[in-house]
Amino acid sequence: MKAVSFNEHGKSEVLRYGDFPDPTVRDDEVLVKVRASSINHLDLWIRAGLRNVAVSLPHILGADISGEISKVGGLVKNISEGDNVIVSPGISCGRCEYCLTGSDNFCSEYSIIGGYDRNGGYAEYVSVPGENVIPKPKNLSFEQAAALPLTFLTAWHMLVGRAKIKMGETVLVVAAGSGVGSAAVQIAKLYGAIVIATTGSNVKAAKAKEAGADFSLDHSRTDYSEKTREITNRKGVDIVIDHVGAATWERSLKSLTHGGRIVTCGATSGADAFTDVRQLYRRQLTILGSFMGSKGELLRLIHFVNEGKLRPIVDSVFPLAEAARAHDLMESRQQYGKIVLSV
Numbered sequence: 580m581k582a583v584s585f586n587e588h589g590k591s592e593v594l595r596y597g598d599f600p601d602p603t604v605r606d607d608e609v610l611v612k613v614r615a616s617s618i619n620h621l622d623l624w625i626r627a628g629l630r631n632v633a634v635s636l637p638h639i640l641g642a643d644i645s646g647e648i649s650k651v652g653g654l655v656k657n658i659s660e661g662d663n664v665i666v667s668p669g670i671s672c673g674r675c676e677y678c679l680t681g682s683d684n685f686c687s688e689y690s691i692i693g694g695y696d697r698n699g700g701y702a703e704y705v706s707v708p709g710e711n712v713i714p715k716p717k718n719l720s721f722e723q724a725a726a727l728p729l730t731f732l733t734a735w736h737m738l739v740g741r742a743k744i745k746m747g748e749t750v751l752v753v754a755a756g757s758g759v760g761s762a763a764v765q766i767a768k769l770y771g772a773i774v775i776a777t778t779g780s781n782v783k784a785a786k787a788k789e790a791g792a793d794f795s796l797d798h799s800r801t802d803y804s805e806k807t808r809e810i811t812n813r814k815g816v817d818i819v820i821d822h823v824g825a826a827t828w829e830r831s832l833k834s835l836t837h838g839g840r841i842v843t844c845g846a847t848s849g850a851d852a853f854t855d856v857r858q859l860y861r862r863q864l865t866i867l868g869s870f871m872g873s874k875g876e877l878l879r880l881i882h883f884v885n886e887g888k889l890r891p892i893v894d895s896v897f898p899l900a901e902a903a904r905a906h907d908l909m910e911s912r913q914q915y916g917k918i919v920l921s922v
């Protein structure tokens with residue numbers, strides 16, 4: 580099959596398009612003929628090798644996959660060849676306390692398809708566990724469907740699973756132009772929230788409003804914590820969604836109201852963020868970590884996708900062979916929403 584793989588860590592030029600052996604399919608797996616695969620920040624980190632985790636090389640990235648079932652393992656039920664599907668990106672042990680109580684993303688063996696130890700969707704075919712495939716929402720194209728799983732699941736788990744958002748709260752979404760940010764804006768609106776979005780440019784600020792944000796601020800030019808206080812009559816917001824980390828953390832904490840909670844799922848600008856502990860106890864703030872989401876949460880949010888209430892935003896589509904160019908675009912942070920590879 581054709582695939583984009585890398586055999587050494589480095590910049591985007593290490594991504595090579597070419598022939599790759601077809602995946603093997605175990606009895607509990609299915610083979611998916613990939614139609615689209617979207618790019619996540621995780622892909623850039625794994626490619627660059629920034630973390631001290633070994634990747635088996637050569638490696639194929641890609642956690643977000645849509646496609647057609649082309650082969651079904653003997654033990655897999657309820658799925659047939661030709662079905663159009665999306666792939667739930669998380670794999671867990673299936674037998675621990677967390678897995679068995681529906682919190683599979685807390686499992687100590689949790690891993691991500693296309694992550695360190697398993698090839699992903701930058702390819703014509705990928706094999707995945709049968710339990711990971713979900714019918715593709717009919718109202719989405721394959722490109723839109725590939726833009727759905729990881730970022731919507733992450734944003735849902737942050738707002739609903741961790742922050743336990745209540746109807747009508749005020750939510751600040753930092754970097755609302757990212758995949759997670761653009762999903763968080765929509766999920767917060769689903770809960771009737773007043774949403775303040777920050778983005779890195781005027782153009783993106785306008786797009787955030789189009790996507791449903793009530794207010795949008797350019798975080799490269801304004802102190803959004805001050806602006807947020809103005810918008811909320813000095814009160815501050817109930818929830819902050821932050822995956823930027825070091826560059827925004829202090830301003831994000833300052834934006835919270837008394838008893839507010841901040842949820843982080845990443846640190847794209849760096850992990851060494853400053854927290855004034857006095858702010859935490861005086862204003863009784865809560866810091867919540869969040870990682871991916873459970874399979875149950877993905878199924879829940881897909882109901883709203885099927886009803887047209889949540890919709891992945893696709894910034895651009897590249898052919899698979901141009902994956903390196905797609906990575907460059909993501910690194911430039913010029914996109915609004917998801918960058919997708921069409922296979």
Ligand code: ZN
Nearest residue numbers: 672675678686
């Ligand atoms: Zn488990």
